Amino acid sequence: MILNNLKTITKVDKGLLLRHISGFAEQCQSAVDIAKACPNFSKPKKVQNIVILGMGASAIVGDLLKTLFINESPVPIIVNRNYDLPQFVNEKSLVFAVSYSGDTEETLTAFKEVLKRKSKVVAITSGGRLAFLANRQKVPIVKIPSGIPPRAAMGYLFFPMIVFLQKWNIIENQTLNILDTINAIQKLEEKYNSKKSTPGNRAKELAAKLHKKIPLIIGIENSTDVVALRWKCQLNENSKNLAFTQFYPELGHNEIEGWKGIGKFSKNLIALFLRRSDESEDSIHRIDVLKTFLKNHVSEIIDVKEQGSSGLTQIFSLCHLGDYVSFYLSVLNKVDPTPVS
Amino acid sequence: MILNNLKTITKVDKGLLLRHISGFAEQCQSAVDIAKACPNFSKPKKVQNIVILGMGASAIVGDLLKTLFINESPVPIIVNRNYDLPQFVNEKSLVFAVSYSGDTEETLTAFKEVLKRKSKVVAITSGGRLAFLANRQKVPIVKIPSGIPPRAAMGYLFFPMIVFLQKWNIIENQTLNILDTINAIQKLEEKYNSKKSTPGNRAKELAAKLHKKIPLIIGIENSTDVVALRWKCQLNENSKNLAFTQFYPELGHNEIEGWKGIGKFSKNLIALFLRRSDESEDSIHRIDVLKTFLKNHVSEIIDVKEQGSSGLTQIFSLCHLGDYVSFYLSVLNKVDPTPVS
Numbered sequence: 001m002i003l004n005n006l007k008t009i010t011k012v013d014k015g016l017l018l019r020h021i022s023g024f025a026e027q028c029q030s031a032v033d034i035a036k037a038c039p040n041f042s043k044p045k046k047v048q049n050i051v052i053l054g055m056g057a058s059a060i061v062g063d064l065l066k067t068l069f070i071n072e073s074p075v076p077i078i079v080n081r082n083y084d085l086p087q088f089v090n091e092k093s094l095v096f097a098v099s100y101s102g103d104t105e106e107t108l109t110a111f112k113e114v115l116k117r118k119s120k121v122v123a124i125t126s127g128g129r130l131a132f133l134a135n136r137q138k139v140p141i142v143k144i145p146s147g148i149p150p151r152a153a154m155g156y157l158f159f160p161m162i163v164f165l166q167k168w169n170i171i172e173n174q175t176l177n178i179l180d181t182i183n184a185i186q187k188l189e190e191k192y193n194s195k196k197s198t199p200g201n202r203a204k205e206l207a208a209k210l211h212k213k214i215p216l217i218i219g220i221e222n223s224t225d226v227v228a229l230r231w232k233c234q235l236n237e238n239s240k241n242l243a244f245t246q247f248y249p250e251l252g253h254n255e256i257e258g259w260k261g262i263g264k265f266s267k268n269l270i271a272l273f274l275r276r277s278d279e280s281e282d283s284i285h286r287i288d289v290l291k292t293f294l295k296n297h298v299s300e301i302i303d304v305k306e307q308g309s310s311g312l313t314q315i316f317s318l319c320h321l322g323d324y325v326s327f328y329l330s331v332l333n334k335v336d337p338t339p340v341s
Numbered sequence: 342m343i344l345n346n347l348k349t350i351t352k353v354d355k356g357l358l359l360r361h362i363s364g365f366a367e368q369c370q371s372a373v374d375i376a377k378a379c380p381n382f383s384k385p386k387k388v389q390n391i392v393i394l395g396m397g398a399s400a401i402v403g404d405l406l407k408t409l410f411i412n413e414s415p416v417p418i419i420v421n422r423n424y425d426l427p428q429f430v431n432e433k434s435l436v437f438a439v440s441y442s443g444d445t446e447e448t449l450t451a452f453k454e455v456l457k458r459k460s461k462v463v464a465i466t467s468g469g470r471l472a473f474l475a476n477r478q479k480v481p482i483v484k485i486p487s488g489i490p491p492r493a494a495m496g497y498l499f500f501p502m503i504v505f506l507q508k509w510n511i512i513e514n515q516t517l518n519i520l521d522t523i524n525a526i527q528k529l530e531e532k533y534n535s536k537k538s539t540p541g542n543r544a545k546e547l548a549a550k551l552h553k554k555i556p557l558i559i560g561i562e563n564s565t566d567v568v569a570l571r572w573k574c575q576l577n578e579n580s581k582n583l584a585f586t587q588f589y590p591e592l593g594h595n596e597i598e599g600w601k602g603i604g605k606f607s608k609n610l611i612a613l614f615l616r617r618s619d620e621s622e623d624s625i626h627r628i629d630v631l632k633t634f635l636k637n638h639v640s641e642i643i644d645v646k647e648q649g650s651s652g653l654t655q656i657f658s659l660c661h662l663g664d665y666v667s668f669y670l671s672v673l674n675k676v677d678p679t680p681v682s
Contacts, residue, residue, distance in 0.1 A: 055590070057595070059591070071427060071428055072428050073428055078417055086414070088414060088417055222423055222425065232596070232599075233595045236596050237599075239602065240598055241599055242599040242600065242602060242603050250397070253396045254574045255574065255577050256577070257682075258573075258581065258583040259583065261583060261674055265609060333602055335602070
């Protein structure tokens, strides 16, 4: 099997993406350390909403934050993927302006507007115009290392937000969850790394299944939905592979009807359910019913589940698997995963 | 052409869906009248967020509200498609519990939780457990007519929210926009109705183009994104046709890479851009660049645009066209559009 040939992997991976994926646990730890070492920015007062400005991988970290804390955050968390800014963003908003390069147009435009509205802002970036403007306006910056493809910098982009939110007592202390997450990713590294052969390497096995198919990544609303989006984007950008997302329980309400007319397309599609180990009995039963229906309409249905004692661990473990799958699929598709136009 | 044969249309449309689509302008007017005739519920005080509970078509009206008023609403608008409720929903939340049947499990579960948290609630329903519980708890109900497939009741589900929000001065008076919208839909009725033949009937022409394809409905973030979702659901439920959504500008940031690996699938896909007549020059230029790239990867690219003097008019006109297209596609797919399992 091609994925067990390390020379082939090295040959395809001209931009050296693999080293960022395999160093993900270290990246997460480093992100926490960088954020903790930032000066003690004053705590924002009377926060009424948390807004994350970002696009692509930088928006997904906002989605991750929202998903993980929707049930405990005292205020709404909103991800803004646009040039414009909702009217309710004002001096009582806490804003994270996230752009890896610092030059994302949409984020810069919205960032300038946020400054006018006197929101409390933290910029998370490796440099660019965002760092320049933030410096000039004395906006706190979390400066992360440059030279990485933005989508391989998810740890750097995500963890600083957690550090600030817990420092300001907006969310509970996450120290133990962060530790558990980093440990879990380190363990997964032993399972998914390129030297570990198929069969037995789940990431390589999944990539082989998705090869020459259109995967439909099915996430659970407010749980693994954002992971589904991350998988889709990684399959798009790293593997240059088309992929779509669907969300449960909404999927059961209407989208499912579309599958009935799938006809000749069905052999091209593969459904992949992103599961959590802490789902309710009720939810498990409903998903089983959905799968029974779907199995006549797609070439295969696959469950992907990760263990972990916290939501943070489970979500990040699933993301890490997706990163590896997308990398191995790029090898099978014979495209260097790093460059994007 | 089969779509010009009225007998064939009647034969497929056993559940008489067409009469609901063709009566959409009247439905919108009737919804406004019903909501205005409701008793004067006391104005909620210090609203900090607006939450819409709903699934399927009932959630989409929440998305529509959010999209149309995101730039003027003084507070965040959140659509909750789940059993659970975010922590920030409390006595300062204004909640619309929307369920056409009144028996949607997710909405009922979240509704009971909302009552515990003492939010200000309005129920929009034709009956069921939601009406029963709301009556027992003295929650205001907007009672809409029963006996319609929920997805054909979008006017009934949407307009009451507008009426209440303007009554309570949370949004500006929408009387003129509503009038303009209803007039526009009436005019479109003359263009899209079943007696109006192809060529010349845009709805029939589009249905013919989408036949035996997987349409990728591309919406613009915070603008036509929700229309894209509505089109997708209508194509799924009415036409039993698979469809996917993509969103611009996010599409340009990463998803586009996936198209490069599309290979043999490309002949099955058709990209449909939902446009507004009030887009900026800048946005038009960027979409053109995106289309130039996409045209090598799909069988066809189609622009769909509706005129109208307000966002409300443009969005509802586009939705109405989608309803007609999905209906005609059901005829081409030879499936009764009404029943869903």
